[in-house]
Amino acid sequence: MEFLSDPIKVIYEWLMLTFTGWSWAGWVSSLVINLLAIVGFISAIMVLDILLVWVERKVVARFQDRLGPNRVGPFGIFQPFPDIIKLILKEDITPEGADRVPFNLAPILSLGSVLFLWAVVPLASRIYGVDLNVALLYLVAAGSIGTLSIIMAGWASNNKYALLGAYRMVANMISYEIPMVVALLIPTVLAGSMSLKTITEAQSTNGGVWFVLVSPLGALIFLIAAIAELGRSPFDLNEGESEIVSGYHIEYSGMKFGLFYAGELLHAFTFGGFVAALFFGGWHGPWAEQYPLLGAFYFVAKAMFGYWVIMWVKYTVPRIRIDHMLAFNWKFLTPLAFALLMVTAVVHRVLLDVPTWLYVAGMFLSNVILVWITVEVLRAQARREREAKASAQLAAAD
Amino acid sequence: MVHLSWYIFLSAALFSIGLYGVLARKNAIAILLGVELMLNAANINLVSFWRYGNNALMGGQVFSIIVFAVAAAEVAVGLALVIAVYRSRNTIVADELDLLKW
């Protein structure tokens, strides 16, 4: 069963034989095979993205006690396809005074920046795009192209609301990028590498455990920062419908709006995948080593679970105000993330040579102690504020 | 093969374009854009010398990382100065900021 243990290699060798049989040069066949693999992979992601529209609509319907799409196909699963046909056939309106090149480039970069992320994701033990040794920084880099696309969209639309929405979104994204990057540093410390493949492998081989046990606080910080980075509720004030209509993509219609929408959904799923790969063992599961396709299934299932948690938060929590959002990031999440990084680095270095169970217990305990200290500090702060308010009231009563 | 001198020529051209931007532009922000181009030209040089020399010595790359930090500090302080000037004088055209000129 060669195919089940290493499908990519089997397909690669078969295509290589076919192409060299047509007397193509070795590097040409290799290039063409890689190109085919990339096109196939990205098409698969786009099909998944289309299905995510259905998942999202069905899940939000359940959260809101509705049925959701249920007309086209069984359980309405083919609903996204009419949606896409409608988007393609819609007239595309470019507003007067728009800056045409950035206006058209913005949705392309927006979806592109999300697709780029998938180049480095290890889907299974032997199914991955590329094992980049700076993969984690590459994720941040692709995200920064997304930030740029948002400010381009807001500026090029020649619309006050779009610009205002873009400012808010960019302020949101750049603020929460700091705790997110610091949360990315924690798996780097634990695995001693920036490659996603090595990080995933460090969570199973040589008695490794899922990093969520070693650093639960890191996983939580990453999840919060990821939700903020997505601009999803409770951090969706960039599109606050009642005040600034719909944010930076207000002037976009037809397929260009569709690209922003597809990018947002896929981004949420991708972050679910990163939570899975960084903290929940990636593709690891029973028999995943021998059967890579099973590993890919585990990975998608874990990513879907992460995506579901993000949706759960989105449809449960109300929107917060911009000052609360920025204060929460700069006065709470960023200092906490840095404190966690310092504690993790020192404890990890000290416990490097002890048995695994002691290492995990020590790391977990350090996280618990950090949470306890944080809670105590917050309680002391709240008590101070309460007393100040009470004394002010007393003074006013006198 | 790509020779070392090709990279150096490219970086020299980039440096000269940046120099032109610094000297010819009116707007203070545009001048800072020119400075960024010049810093990048320096970085290309550092990295290509690292690659073509003894690449077991990491000096070239460490230097470029320090250049990144310097560029960030320069942009942060430079743009803050531009904004402060804009607030007090309501212009950022470098030719009009001649308070010290006799």
Place this chain on the structure above:
Amino acid sequence: MTAEQIIFFLTGALILVSALMVVTTRNLVHAALWLVSTLFGVAVLFASLDATFLAVVQVVVYIGAIAILFIFAVMLTRRNLLDKVPQTNAGWPWAALVAISAFAGLVFLVGQMPNAGAQKNVVFGDPLMALSMALVSPDAYVLAFEVASIMLLAALVGAVYIANRK
């Protein structure tokens, strides 16, 4: 021509054309976007020089942070610099002359360089790990590492102080 040379020429053309647009375009937001394109070209160049870390850092720092800061600054000060008026000062021919002579001088100097035709060496070991160890090792660049943090602190405090002064 080898594939390496083709990539070099395409990237070089991208860098130089975008850099020219940075210094000549009248619209400052466009200038900042052209700067992004230049810096992306430089990142590709770093990747072709096997400086993987620097290639990614180039995108993270320049495109993700510095370009955004530039665009914010342009928007903050846009009121009385209309995009239609010329953006060059009166002495621009002199500036062009200085730039061209600087380029000529640099080309002359590079022509004198003894190892101008050097070829790439084989990459020794794992450059990323070597870089990390060099940056924090007490025998190498740890002083630069710590001084960089003090410089960033000074920049943060100074810039925020200047920008917020009433």
Place this chain on the structure above:
Amino acid sequence: MENPWVYLGLFLIVGLLIPVAAIVMSAILAPRKPNPIKMSTYECGMETVGDNWIQFKAQYYVFALAFLIFDVETVFLFPWAMSLNVMPLFVAVEGVIFILILLAGLYYIWQKGMLDWV
């Protein structure tokens, strides 16, 4: 493939071409009947007033500034984090000092009240 960057470059190109293809397909298939009202900027149905220049809040700039500095800091921290396993404990302490120096900057702008949205 021996060089991951070649694969990555191909991936970037294909990743951009697919959204471009979607837009081109839409441009071919979609109708195109522009008129002045349709093309005008959308402002909740009101007549559009002025251009898109709005008063830019300087506070956004302060956050962008803080982001820039901390972003560059994390660039220094990634090599540090990678080398922890092979370097002595002293190196971990170095990084802690590095972080503490920059947290002092965060504390400064916090105390100056520049993190408060006014």
